[in-house]
Amino acid sequence: MGATGSEPELGHRELTTELEIEKLGRHRPKEFGNIWSEMGFCISVLGCMLMAEFFISGFHIILPPITQELDIPAGSQTWPSSIFSLVTGAFLLPFGRIGDMYGGYALFNAGMVWFLIWNLVAGFSQNYIMLIVCRALAGLGPAAYLPASIALLGKIYRPGPRKNRVFAMYGAFAPLGFFFGILFGGITGEYLTWRWYFYLGSIMLGIFCLAGVTTIPNDFHRTPPSGIQMDxxxxxxxxxxxxxxxxxxxxxxxxxxxxxxxxxxxxxxxxxxxxxxxxxxxxxxxxxPLLPAELFRTKGMKALAVAQFGLYGTFGIFLLYSSFYLELVVGKSPLVTAVWFLPMIIGGLFIGTVGGLVLHRLHGTVLLCLSGVGTVVCVLLFALMPEDPNYWAWVMPSMIAATIGIDIAFTVSNVFITTNLPGHQQGLAGAFINSLLFLGVSFFLGFGEVAVSHTSHLSRQKNYQVAFWFAVGVSSVSCLILPFIKIGHAKSELTVEEREGLERPERTSLQ
Missing domain, CATH: 4.10.860 (DNA Excision Repair, Uvrb; Chain A)
Incomplete structure (x- = not known):
């Protein structure tokens, strides 16, 4: 009788706990005293992703006039562009560990200021050697602030709808930065000089730096937490x-x-x-170790990493060669090319706002498969695209498919990885996520460039489409992996530390 009477009582307590967890997943984090401080924090953290993409995409637009003015030899013309992503991708893991050791506040702001300085100096480059050095040193900035930004988001926002919305917007700001990069690159290249691309970008960076210093919660600690050290x-x-x-x-x-x-x-x-x-x-x-074994013990983590590596590489090929195709094959100006990318930007913002509201209601595996299909479709359309395409039939669907591919994949994987790692490893989470992104782009862009160079005897249209067919193959392999990654709903739940705290007494009582 007593046992029977206690069951409803226990069920009521469990129900109450579930409701409390659900409410916590929707409330503003305690680190922010009001909505304005949270907005300032989000502006600075989302802005850092925007600026990383800004200085990648727009640089391709201004590279031709830079090549002429600085007299860059033919064999060195790709280096001012590729050295930036290469340095960023290589240093993400060490900086992620520094974030776990000393907190995200100092690392984020130091990285943003460093990025501002070297992009400003790049605008004053007098020769191509100086430009390459500036681009390489600038790459250390995102290597520092990108893992720090995800670590801050992962630690401040607990699992739930609010975290989903912020991470969805974080992913949406990547194509937004890509768009602004192309737009500013086209405007400065056509009406000003390429140097103004760096000057205007530095002004925007200064605004985000100010927001970061004043609104990001200061989690700096001089002594690393117990057991955490540099490898x-x-x-x-x-x-x-x-x-x-x-x-x-x-x-x-x-x-x-x-x-x-x-x-x-x-x-x-x-x-x-x-x-x-x-x-x-x-x-x-x-x-x-910088990449501890326990990172991959989470079920589905290895498969997710392999699939995302291919999807991000495909997206990198799409961004570079779609802009080349539209400008050099279709014959559109940089400004028109930027306008033609608008559906991808609008779609990214839509997924970032609406998707964040419903992410906890949809199954993660289904969303990943949808993103994989979108990634394949966006490059397949360019691989089949005629020389004089109808915008509404070819380009616009490709742009919509691209934003479905990258934004959903980026958001789902970010929420999954940060939710399954404890607070003291959120720097590792940020470094791992961005390593997949930057190294995936650099790795597959390299092979894409090899494929294009070995088919240079073809017409320019067919030559670029070789890269798109390569991307179709890479993304198709990732699509075959995605259905086997079991990710549930991104709902409100306990953090890793809270789950471990509940399991500890249970293990003790069993002993």
């Missing part, structure tokens, strides 16, 4: 390994003898050797 052996093997490997892939298309060129052979062997050493160091030597 210097990991840094010494992972960073040069990634740089050398991606350099070999990217530069093989420009080298005189391709893959047979001595510098490609040497850098490829060294890159693979460093990464092989990194696997040994991370698995058997490091006390606290």
């Amino acid at each position: 210097w052996l990991g840094v010494a093997t992972i960073v040069p390994g990634l740089i050398l490997l991606v350099y070999a892939i990217t530069d093989s298309s420009q080298a005189p003898s391709g893959w047979a060129s001595p510098r490609i052979i040497v850098t490829l062997i060294l890159g693979v050797g460093f990464l092989a050493a990194a696997v040994y160091v991370e698995g058997y030597v490091a006390a606290m």
Whole structure:
């Protein structure tokens, strides 16, 4: 009788707890005293993603006039563009660890200020060597602030609809930054000089820097939390390994003898050797590896990482070669090209606002499969596109498919990864997420460039479509993996620390 009477009481307590968790997932975090402080925080964190994409996409537009003015040799013309993403991708993991050691506030703001300084200096470049150095040093800025931004979002927002909305908007600001980059690149290249692209970008960076310093909660601590330390052996093997490997892939298309060129052979062997050493160091030597094994113990994490690596690489090929195709094959000006990208921007903002409201109601695996289909469709349409396409039949559907592909995948994976890691590893979460993005783009863009260079005898249209067909293949492989990744609804739930706190007494009582 007593046991029977206690069951409804227990059920009531469980129901109350569920309602409380649901409410917590919708409320404004305690770190913000009012809606204005939260808005300022979101502006600075979302703005950092916008500016990273701004200085990638727009640079492709202003590269031709830069090449002429600074007299960049033909074999070096890709380096001012590729060196930025390469440096960013290689240094994300070390900076992610620094964020876990000392907090996201200092790392985020330091990265933003550093990024501002070197982009401003780049505007004063007197020769192409100075420009390449500035672009390389500028790449350290996003390597610092991108993992810090996701760490701050992951720690401040608990699992639930509010976190879903913020992460959805975070993903939407990537194509928004891409659009503004093309737009400002077209305006400055056509009506001003390429230097104003860097000056105007630095002004926007200054606004986001001010918002970050004044509104981001200060979580700085001089002493790292217990047990967290830098993995210097990991840094010494992972960073040069990634740089050398991606350099070999990217530069093989420009080298005189391709893959047979001595510098490609040497850098490829060294890159693979460093990464092989990194696997040994991370698995058997490091006390606290940059990529700990427990990161991949979460069910579905390995498959998600492989699939996202391919989807992000496909998106990188799409962004670069779609703008080239529209300008050089279809014959549109940079400004018209920017306007033709508008559906992707509007779609991204729509998914960021409406998608964030319903993300907790939809199954994560279904959303990932939808994003995979969108990614395949966006490059397939360009692979089949005629030389003089109808905008409404070819370009617009491709842009809509692209935003479905990247924005949904980015949001679902961000929420999944940050929710399944504890607070002291949110820097690792941010570094891991952005490493997949930047290294995926650099890696597959390198192979895309190899494919394009080896088919340069074709017409320009067919030549670029080789890259799109390559992207169709890569994204199709990712699509085959996605159905096997089991991700549920992104609903309000306990944090990792809260779940561990509840499990600990249960384990004690069983003993």
